[in-house]
Amino acid sequence: HVQLVEAGGGLVQPGGSLRLSCAASGFTLNMLCMAWFRQAPGNECELASTIRRDGATYYADSVKGRFTISRDNAKNTLYLQMNSLKPEDTAMYYCAADITRSYACSLGAWAYGYWGQGTQVTVS
Secondary structure, three states, X not given: OOEEEEEOOEEEOOOXXXXXXXXXXXXXXXXXXXXXXXXXXXXXXXXXXXXXXXXOEEEOOOOOOOEEEEEEOOOOEEEEEEOOOOHHHOEEEEEEEEOOOOOOOOOOHXXXXXXXXXXXXXXX
């Protein structure tokens, strides 16, 4: 069955870096649209980044130039490298898979049918 397991969150000082990982099973993630979302307390779920089958990426303006989405096909794992972290990046981060799309990845959380359990990132 489809499973996504995130890791790599933690507490970091402003200006620091973290790399999140998302290990996938039950499907091949480089064939599909994959995304990282985040949600801070009291806020709506916000898209951070997507990557599609051909490797093309999308970043929200709030993370552009600081975050990098990537994947390791051999490990079937998705990553989010986060640099120059700010206190406003504090949130629970989720990876998500849309098994119905390989291209034209949706920017909406509603399109992603599979989610990991989340990993907490705190910048303080």
